[in-house]
Amino acid sequence: MIRLNDVSFQYASGLGGVSEINLTVHEGECLVLTGPSGGGKTTLTRLLNGLAPSYNAGKLTGTIFLNGKSLAQTPQFALARQVGSIFQDPKSQFFSSDLAGEVAFACENYGLPGEEIQKRTNHAISAFSLDDLRFQNLDVLSSGEKQKVAIASVYALRPNIYVCDEPTSNLDREGSRQLALILKKLKAEGCTLVIAEHRLSWLRGIADRFVYIRDGKILWERSAAEMEHLSAGQRKADGLREIIESRNMNVSFSMNHGDKRPILCVTKLSCKRKKTDVFCDISFSAYAGQVTAITGHNGVGKTSLALVLSGLWKEKSGQILINGVKMRPGERRKQIWYGSNDTGTQFFTNSVTEELLLHLERSEERLERTRSLLKRLDLYRYKDAHPASLSGGQKQRLSIACGILSERKILIFDEPTSGLDGGNMGIVADVLQEEAHMGKAILVITHDEELIRCCCDCLIKIDEYGNRA
Amino acid sequence: MQRENLAVPVKLWALGCTIIGISLTDDTILTCVLVMAGFLYLAVQRNWRLLQSFGVFYGILAVLLYLIRNHGLHMVLFSEFYVLMFWNLFAVFLVGWDLITTPPGELSAFMSRIHMPTSAILGLLVMFRFFPTMKAELKNVWCSMRNRGLTAPAQFFLHPAESCEYVLVPLLLRCLQIADQLSVSAVARGAEAPGRRSSYYEKSMTLKDWCCFILWSAVTVLFLWKGGMRI
Numbered sequence: 001m002i003r004l005n006d007v008s009f010q011y012a013s014g015l016g017g018v019s020e021i022n023l024t025v026h027e028g029e030c031l032v033l034t035g036p037s038g039g040g041k042t043t044l045t046r047l048l049n050g051l052a053p054s055y056n057a058g059k060l061t062g063t064i065f066l067n068g069k070s071l072a073q074t075p076q077f078a079l080a081r082q083v084g085s086i087f088q089d090p091k092s093q094f095f096s097s098d099l100a101g102e103v104a105f106a107c108e109n110y111g112l113p114g115e116e117i118q119k120r121t122n123h124a125i126s127a128f129s130l131d132d133l134r135f136q137n138l139d140v141l142s143s144g145e146k147q148k149v150a151i152a153s154v155y156a157l158r159p160n161i162y163v164c165d166e167p168t169s170n171l172d173r174e175g176s177r178q179l180a181l182i183l184k185k186l187k188a189e190g191c192t193l194v195i196a197e198h199r200l201s202w203l204r205g206i207a208d209r210f211v212y213i214r215d216g217k218i219l220w221e222r223s224a225a226e227m228e229h230l231s232a233g234q235r236k237a238d239g240l241r242e243i244i245e246s247r248n249m250n251v252s253f254s255m256n257h258g259d260k261r262p263i264l265c266v267t268k269l270s271c272k273r274k275k276t277d278v279f280c281d282i283s284f285s286a287y288a289g290q291v292t293a294i295t296g297h298n299g300v301g302k303t304s305l306a307l308v309l310s311g312l313w314k315e316k317s318g319q320i321l322i323n324g325v326k327m328r329p330g331e332r333r334k335q336i337w338y339g340s341n342d343t344g345t346q347f348f349t350n351s352v353t354e355e356l357l358l359h360l361e362r363s364e365e366r367l368e369r370t371r372s373l374l375k376r377l378d379l380y381r382y383k384d385a386h387p388a389s390l391s392g393g394q395k396q397r398l399s400i401a402c403g404i405l406s407e408r409k410i411l412i413f414d415e416p417t418s419g420l421d422g423g424n425m426g427i428v429a430d431v432l433q434e435e436a437h438m439g440k441a442i443l444v445i446t447h448d449e450e451l452i453r454c455c456c457d458c459l460i461k462i463d464e465y466g467n468r469a
Numbered sequence: 470m471q472r473e474n475l476a477v478p479v480k481l482w483a484l485g486c487t488i489i490g491i492s493l494t495d496d497t498i499l500t501c502v503l504v505m506a507g508f509l510y511l512a513v514q515r516n517w518r519l520l521q522s523f524g525v526f527y528g529i530l531a532v533l534l535y536l537i538r539n540h541g542l543h544m545v546l547f548s549e550f551y552v553l554m555f556w557n558l559f560a561v562f563l564v565g566w567d568l569i570t571t572p573p574g575e576l577s578a579f580m581s582r583i584h585m586p587t588s589a590i591l592g593l594l595v596m597f598r599f600f601p602t603m604k605a606e607l608k609n610v611w612c613s614m615r616n617r618g619l620t621a622p623a624q625f626f627l628h629p630a631e632s633c634e635y636v637l638v639p640l641l642l643r644c645l646q647i648a649d650q651l652s653v654s655a656v657a658r659g660a661e662a663p664g665r666r667s668s669y670y671e672k673s674m675t676l677k678d679w680c681c682f683i684l685w686s687a688v689t690v691l692f693l694w695k696g697g698m699r700i
Contacts, residue, residue, distance in 0.1 A: 093654035101574030
């Protein structure tokens with residue numbers, strides 16, 4: 001059992017933290033921390049796994065008890081054996097380039113006997129259906145596969161408590177479903193789960209209690225049953241994502257475009273990298289004025305398709321026409337914007353404003369448009385901030401703003417809402433629709449079905465055999 | 470086909486043998502004996518990729534050496550000195566490259582066995598992860614620059630300092646971020662636990678390892694005996 005008695009934590013930098021937290025997590029319970037980005041969910045998970053204040057320095061008041069013992073008296077390495085941590089971005093957390101080495105890492109640190117490590121590692125690999133990846137380099141896995149490896153590496157140590165910080169932000173529907181099954185299994189084994197998460201629907205049947213945190217404080221707690229009866233109005237007021245997954249997309253994807261000519265026409269497009277076919281024979285059209293969703297399993301080649309379309313990679317075969325004209329990669333780069341899902345390497349200047357206006361003429365009209373877009377995306381107060389100092393969700397919105405201001409006619413965004421709460425997801429959906437209505441063709445690579453329902457007019461599903469609209 | 474690595478002590482012994490061999494030999498051309506032993510050593514480990522690439526490179530060196538010695542070939546960029554240097558040191562490069570491409574888990578298992586401190590082992594693991602991670606980041610930065618039109622030749626020539634800044638700023642920031650995330654990941658998975666670190670790859674010397682150990686010793690002794698020593 002975990003108990004937090006009047007706990008407050010302020011980061012040494014003075015930014016963020018939580019205050020007056022009183023919370024009890026019972027053994028075998030699944031507690032979900034939810035609320036807007038920057039509200040204090042991650043800080044609370046760090047307090048539970050001991051990273052704050054032992055790694056993230058700051059001032060802690062109040063007491064945290066784990067099974068009756070104060071965390072302040074427990075060394076970090078002893079705590080890490082009881083509390084397993086699963087983070088948001090797995091790709092920069094690996095210590096090994098091979099699967100078994102990575103999954104075994106924690107067990108090795110605790111000096112478990114070699115045979116025991118092999119037993120636990122092999123069991124974790126099988127439990128997560130990772131056997132096929134045994135001889136692959138971890139660097140080439142898709143983000144969903146990397147997240148599975150990261151979870152398996154914690155699972156091998158067999159902690160009693162799992163603290164997860166947005167574990168599904170890089171997973172598709174199938175990945176989330178698999179994760180849900182694993183968490184259900186862990187819960188059935190008696191493990192305690194604490195999950196900080198925006199996406200709530202996949203937790204149905206696992207979560208026992210939801211805690212809403214905003215501005216560092218717990219504002220309310222609700223049971224799973226109470227959450228299911230939350231009205232759409234209440235949900236929207238708190239900026240929450242869907243709690244029950246809709247059974248169908250509930251949107252009519254119109255395939256009738258009248259006599260409109262497509263702005264982007266792709267025919268039998270294939271891509272090959274390092275002697276491996278990434279995708280084959282993809283054909284579709286995108287129209288100005290529409291938001292088109294591109295979806296499919298993790299690792300099926302959606303990001304590669306976007307890179308080829310935007311001229312950043314070369315195609316193996318097939319044809320890409322823009323306004324009826326076949327274009328080479330160099331020409332496509334001037335027509336199509338690609339907003340990557342990795343925002344860490346996308347920004348080059350010292351301020352948000354500079355970033356938006358990089359290499360653009362600073363006319364009064366453009367400056368005004370920049371200002372209004374920043375306000376629309378709730379970034380105006382950060383206009384002079386360094387892009388690196390922004391949170392993950394703010395970087396995602398800045399990346400979208402850069403794409404819109406690039407004035408290219410076709411914009412591709414790769415998972416633009418993976419780390420966004422319900423409120424910000426809604427804002428992004430509205431902005432994408434507005435830009436489409438202004439005559440742009442927008443393609444969104446996403447697993448986020450809520451986003452698809454909110455703003456997409458067309459859906460292209462990619463599988464191993466090509467695409468189906 | 471999956472690579473079958475020999476034990477790390479054998480790999481270190483092979484590296485030691487080649488260094489001793491090429492340092493003491495009197496006959497530079499005869500170092501091909503050590504190289505052939507090196508190729509056999511790669512084949513035993515089923516390291517076909519390395520065998521293929523190093524084999525092609527050695528073949529080119531052999532042709533160049535033949536042309537230099539018999540037809541007076543003289544190249545400006547890759548002079549006779551470099552050809553002879555590569556020919557002479559090739560066995561060390563071959564065995565050394567095989568050693569550093571050993572899975573980091575096997576190297577750390579060996580380091581644990583010889584009671585190296587955990588901090589040194591984690592340092593080695595981080596070092597092995599650093600290069601592929603930074604390579605991937607650099608690729609992403611370059612991709613973003615192309616997407617934003619910052620890689621046009623005119624941009625590079627007219628504003629070289631600015632272009633360098635575009636590469637370095639996101640790369641250094643990512644470097645800091647990755648260092649932070651790696652540390653958090655290590656701490657949260659018990660990297661600070663006291664006591665000896667163990668390993669998934671723990672394995673003892675097999676018959677094949679002993680055979681390779683003896684083979685390298687014998688080849689080096691024979692090579693120095695027949696080729697002569699320069700002491």
